[in-house]
Amino acid sequence: AQSVTQLDSQVPVFEEAPVELRCNYSSSVSVYLFWYVQYPNQGLQLLLKYLSGSTLVKGINGFEAEFNKSQTSFHLRKPSVHISDTAEYFCAAVGSSNTGKLIFGQGTTLQVKP
Amino acid sequence: ETGVTQSPTHLIKTRGQQVTLRCSSQSGHNTVSWYQQALGQGPQFIFQYYREEENGRGNFPPRFSGLQFPNYSSELNVNALELDDSALYLCASSDPRGLRGGYTFGSGTRLTVV
Numbered sequence: 516a517q518s519v520t521q522l523d524s525q526v527p528v529f530e531e532a533p534v535e536l537r538c539n540y541s542s543s544v545s546v547y548l549f550w551y552v553q554y555p556n557q558g559l560q561l562l563l564k565y566l567s568g569s570t571l572v573k574g575i576n577g578f579e580a581e582f583n584k585s586q587t588s589f590h591l592r593k594p595s596v597h598i599s600d601t602a603e604y605f606c607a608a609v610g611s612s613n614t615g616k617l618i619f620g621q622g623t624t625l626q627v628k629p
Numbered sequence: 630e631t632g633v634t635q636s637p638t639h640l641i642k643t644r645g646q647q648v649t650l651r652c653s654s655q656s657g658h659n660t661v662s663w664y665q666q667a668l669g670q671g672p673q674f675i676f677q678y679y680r681e682e683e684n685g686r687g688n689f690p691p692r693f694s695g696l697q698f699p700n701y702s703s704e705l706n707v708n709a710l711e712l713d714d715s716a717l718y719l720c721a722s723s724d725p726r727g728l729r730g731g732y733t734f735g736s737g738t739r740l741t742v743v
Contacts (some may be wrong), residue, residue, distance in 0.1 A: 519671075535724045541725040547728050550732075557736050557737075558719055558735050558736040558737050559721075559734040560734070561731050561732070561733075564728075564731060566728060566729060599644075602680075605671055605672070608680075609728060611673075613694075615660070615662070615677065615685070615723065615728055615732075616662075616677065616685055616687065617662075617664075617672070617674060617721075617732065618674070619664075619671030619672050620671050621669075621670060621671050622670070622671050629662065
């Protein structure tokens with residue numbers, strides 16, 4: 516079955532510390548991968564995407580992610596977080612169909628503490 | 630560039646009623662998708678419209694239906710509302726590049742069924 520798994524439901528971290536949010540995808544989905552951020556009471560904002568090419572993808576707000584085909588992972592990282600990064604983060608993959616259907620993980624709540 | 634706008638922002642309906650949610654896609658975007666996001670969950674794909682026709686559907690019953698208009702705006706209709714239909718409904722649009730252009734999400738409509 517097609518699936519995306521986010522390994523941590525909550526990640527608490529202190530301000531200015533590095534963070535990694537983990538995401539694994541099933542091999543049955545295509546390797547189009549995305550990270551979205553959702554602030555309270557808002558929609559989803561695209562942080563970054565991997566479609567092809569370099570396995571290290573840089574996004575907005577200082578985030579980056581690395582595509583690892585052998586481990587079927589697409590972990591999100593930031594070297595130094597800010598209070599304003601507190602939000603829900605979703606990893607997503609495109610299903611194998613041609614519709615462009617996005618399959619989302621359950622989400623990871625990033626809690627940045629002062 | 631106005632982005633994706635959804636209306637209304639919040640809605641309360643009674644079980645058994647019908648509801649229509651609306652979405653105006655971003656300028657230049659010709660594909661619209663709808664997602665249901667239950668509390669504490671990742672978004673789930675409902676369906677996608679391209680050139681006014683449904684071209685992909687998730688695991689949702691037929692009482693979830695939609696329309697896309699010539700100006701690429703879209704409606705999501707849900708008949709015979711059930712309590713479990715309470716969720717945030719997100720609309721996403723994409724341009725002719727599809728995946729490469731990415732998906733732009735609206736802020737959603739929060740539907741509460743009582």
